[in-house]
Amino acid sequence: MHPQWRYRARRLLAWLAAVTVAVGLTTVVVAGARPAAASDNGLSIRPAMGWSSWSFVRRTPTEAVIKAQADAMKNSGLSAHGFVYINLDDFWMRCDSNGPMVDSFGRWVVDTARFPSGMRALADYVHNDGLKFGLYVTPGIAQNAVMQNTVIAGTDRHAADIADTSKTEKNYNCRHMYYIDYSKAGAQEFINSWAAQFASWGVDYLKIDGVGSQDIPDVRAWASALRASGRQINYALSNNLAIADASTWRQYANSWRTQGDLECYCGPGPNGSGYPITDWSHVLTRFGSAASWQPYAGPGGWNDLDSLEIGNGDRIGLTVDQRRSHFTLWAMAASPLLLGTDLTHLDATDTAMLTNDRLIAVDQDGVAARRIVSSGGNQVWSKREANGDHVVALFNTATSGSSTVSVNWSQVGFSGSAQVTDLWSGADRGVITDTYSTTLRPGEARLIRATPVSGGGRVTIEAEAAGNTLAGAAAVATCSTCSGGAKVRFIGKSAANYETVNNVAVGAAGSRTLTITGEVSGTRTFFVSVNGAAAGQVALTGASWSTPVSATTTVSLNAGDNTIRFFNDTGYAPDLDKIAIG
Incomplete structure (x- = not known):
């Protein structure tokens, strides 16, 4: 699949997952x-x-x-x-x-x-x-x-x-x-x-x-x-x-x-x-x-x-x-x-x-979102979602006169290029490098989703991201000590209770370091599969259910999107906070 179409497919999946959140059929992205x-x-x-x-x-x-x-x-x-x-x-x-x-x-x-x-x-x-x-x-x-x-x-x-x-x-x-x-x-x-x-x-x-x-x-x-x-x-x-x-x-x-x-x-x-x-x-x-x-x-x-x-x-x-x-x-x-x-x-x-x-x-x-630009009537707000996308809003808050509002991707939180979608119209604005600019009427806003285009950088995904799959008893819970304010509990004890992290995208095939962050009191184990194939197990040892701990393992990923499943068919696994691929 051509890289640009791959990014478009990922955006469609992310949008469908987010819409499902909006109508209450699944859990939340944080x-x-x-x-x-x-x-x-x-x-x-x-x-x-x-x-x-x-x-x-x-x-x-x-x-x-x-x-x-x-x-x-x-x-x-x-x-x-x-x-x-x-x-x-x-x-x-x-x-x-x-x-x-x-x-x-x-x-x-x-x-x-x-x-x-x-x-x-x-x-x-x-x-x-x-x-x-x-x-x-x-x-x-x-x-x-x-x-x-x-x-x-x-x-x-x-x-x-x-x-x-x-x-x-x-x-x-x-x-x-x-x-x-x-x-x-x-x-x-x-x-x-x-x-x-x-x-x-x-x-x-x-x-x-x-x-x-x-x-x-x-x-x-x-x-x-x-x-x-x-x-x-x-x-x-x-x-x-x-x-x-x-x-x-x-x-x-x-x-x-x-x-x-x-x-x-x-x-x-x-x-x-x-x-x-x-x-x-x-x-x-x-x-x-x-x-x-x-x-x-x-x-x-x-x-x-x-x-x-x-x-x-x-x-x-x-x-x-x-x-x-x-x-x-x-x-x-x-x-x-x-x-x-x-x-x-x-x-x-x-x-x-x-x-x-x-x-x-x-x-x-x-x-x-954070406000990252406030200059006269021009304002820019930005937030990073769990799947790595950045949502950016540009405003002309003045009551008269059009204005050109601009933002650098470095101000948003990344560098290089991004696939941009206009969220009000749904229009694909293509790949934009370094800076996004738009001319706005008085009182007008532009809302965009910017998906960074990168070859092989670090990917971090929250366990509770809307694009993930929760099965059986696995469920999102609030968590003030977790990176996204939430985590996934009740993975394991049965083959029916697992989480699959979807849309793990990397630019090139090969071995990557998988960092798993979770919470546990004592020692419990995640079993891991990648794209349906067994990929080993990772034990986390922690002092309490409110203190995140991490462990790493090596996994082999395909170029493009991958799925990683966390399970334990016989015993309870730790609570899952997030994963990172580096």
Whole structure:
């Protein structure tokens, strides 16, 4: 096969694997070192995708409206591309002059005028559409609960025992929420009771809003309660959180809002509702925050740039170019993709954007990009994916005047030439050497995939890369000490449990050094086969399941693509972090 066609074939396989990730049929691509461990609840290995009621529905959600949006998500085909959460934001609870009204255990009650069937029935409806259901809460305990001194479920304690009535929490709708004193007996049990109720309703995603650094005890309590609820619930924090506490947000949550609202509140309706929903100045502020927060994103926990305001065409307040740039930045930052638009009136141009699996795959690759050029209105962002490809975004963020934006491959992280694909159009741009340049209209972006063309350099592949094959019990798990933020566990013990690393490409046939990195406590063995032929065995000896160790062996590879299988038919193998061919 001609080398250029080989590279094109590899790109097609990588794209198909990434699309599979986007629609939830396999695991995630992750690459690059990550900081401290994210939430260990097993969720958000890749960023969440779905819809939230706040941007468009705003203060008037109803059962009928949420059902209509869920139906539109399914019927439009968006769910087939990975958009699965239907999240009901604020204004679902009933209020009186003393704030949120509560049940006998001090928990908010549903506004049955808006949601006559209740939350469990609404969640069931969403689930029947093949989607997931999200809900909203704020920190603290309701003033009504304290006034009524409601009992805390499962205890002999009461609301007044845990409330700090000297301080009020932020609540945007009903207000009248007191702080909780978590040093008091019954405080954690109160949150546990509330989380258990949400779980019984079928909640899959919980946004806790109005969170500040002073609410870290609440963040910790809710994280514990959700894990104990008996249901996997994606845990999101909002909004405008302090970067000084980024490691804390990452420790406890699956996502965290890095700024205030993306909405401009400049529409003609009450409280600035209606179209336009946002404007370019609000999107533009996200470039700086995405750059600052980049080190904290990784499998299990993501920097949330707020809603993706695409779906309703120019009425949103952004031009077509600006909307593409909006999506491009969110994808490069690996931000959750939570639509804020009206799904019942989708625009054809915007639907084509939202169903572009190449863009979705960039968001779902599990890597937050770095900003490598920032010069006036010109910006360039770059990230390296697990298969060695580099995804590069070039922006002209100015509001007038075209601009030529350029980047050297050395700035991206490699030298020489690369096979380039335009990810918005899918067009093959051929092999480009040293420098990529493009002229962009104001507000326009160009998103490319650059596959380095090399003859025989070092190849590194993460175990959890989307192009690999996991069989039997072998599965991806988050791993804060691993190079890509994840690893593959449960290889071995049976011939059915193995991993095959695909698309191991080298320029020339011959013997190469295979370096295997994994985690193990004690000594365990990988058996290795290359292109279906036995290639020996490698033992790893380690001190713990959280400390990577490496060992090497020599393998014979063909020119072009190869497959390497890791297995152990009789005993468990180590956990596999990555391999390198040198």
